[in-house]
Amino acid sequence: MCGVGLILSSPEGFKIFQAIRFEFPLTNNEAEYEALLAGMELARSLEAKHLRAFSDSMLVVKHFSREYEQRDPRIKAYAIKVEDSSLSFDTFELSQIGRQNNGRADALSRLALAETQNLTGSIYLTEAKMPSIEKKECLEIRQGSDWMTPLWNFLEKGILPPDRREALKIKYRASSYMIINGRMYRRSVSQPLLRCLNPEEQRQALEAVHEGICGEHLAGRSLAFKILPQGFFWPNVKADSVEYAKKCVQCQLFATVPKQPPEEMTSVLSPIPFIVWAVDIVGILPTSTKQTKYCIIAIDYMTKWVEARPLSTITEEAAKKFFLEQIILRFGIPKTCISDNETQFIGNKFRKFLHYFGIE
Template structure:
């Protein structure tokens, strides 16, 4: 069991993380609706964790905390002199009697970040009496969000222009295509040229634009917008420059807008808007 407490200007909270011998993690957060000192919230977190383990019948427990006051006093290395903490100390000693084996160990704060995050989250939340917050999922993302705007270019593992290539080469329609979709595909395919298995888009100025897939489109966006000599232009200029360079995909304008909107450097160095969000009343 890992425990930690948090006290700030928004309130107080306690966080407890239980890890079973099988490796199953069970996090719990408690919002404390009364004033507490920093040491009191640490005791509250420890007590709440012990009471929870007792309620589910745990008899052997390893307790870890980053509060040297709580850990060392429970171990008997330090004496409790603060009158506010003596009731907590006595209560913990009574709870310890419910276990056949229990150990308290000091854990550095950097290694107790999960419980610390739970306690801080509980202290910052505002909700009424009797209300609870349902469990939530923390997902890990391994790539920037702006890359997702191009994911629509890949459908069932095939690039967006696969249907056009199939129609030009074999005159074949998708298996589930309706009559209207077939008619649209026939008209849309007239804007493309297939040469040596490379699909080109006809442009109004006569330039043949190479149709790119998802990975290639992401590379083009990165290099044109923020690559070597990349001027970090706006979305409209970015799309126009990509067309002038001879590249095309069907969601280019939307992807350029999303890419520029989520570019970190563009947000930092963008011009400040001094116009108030609402009209100023005189």
């Protein structure tokens, strides 16, 4: 395992520091080429048009100027890739710099092999899984449709949906978007242009920000507010962030469980189980077997245990039988029976029944 470092600097003095850790074996010259290609790719992703590159490897510089001949097949492949990448810029220069003047890049290469927690927030660390010359170039093909398709069709080809209301909506929304080099961006009032993401890129952005190398396993809204300043956008970013955070396994296993109850705590109405019961009758219900279309229910005030029985008729005898068989014989004689004073619970027979057992 080895590492390289690169520094990208703008004419105004803005600098980006990047350390790259390679998880495959390579020689010193190949590492120099990898650093150069990574810097060119970073500059191209920032829409740079003019690039001046400096390297302390005389071999890399002489290969690019064709003063030296490339004999090793891998080095030759690296040199060809550098030439192809240089065509992405309007102007590109590669110059040699002395090792004594390249101390910061050398320090970054050593930091690439350090532990992640030792890196400061101003240094970006990336890991390379395979050599650049082995990566297959692929064209981006827009297949299917997503939320960007109607906007893309209007901005690029002037095509609008046939429905007049939808067409007006697309026209209104399109004023906030623009296409640059085959990418759609959204204009923002207080931020730079935000790159619009398709569904696959949305998933990658959520994964990288939530649980990536610098991920903090943020909750839904915080996750969305961290994605937007990174320069990415899609319409449902807040809702998708909330759903993604809910499905994170690590968050479910190790997140702090809130101890605060969801509502204000209330006193327990009954300190002893099966002492206070509330009874009521539900109906009329759809007629079932044995012509039952009512239901008598009793709930214990402390445990919230429910007892229920279907009834075909609602009489005092039925209420008496239910209370005897499913309350008294199963849980003992309660102290209090609470009802809404329906006829079945305030008649003489039911009152005498409760008085016989000493139930209020």
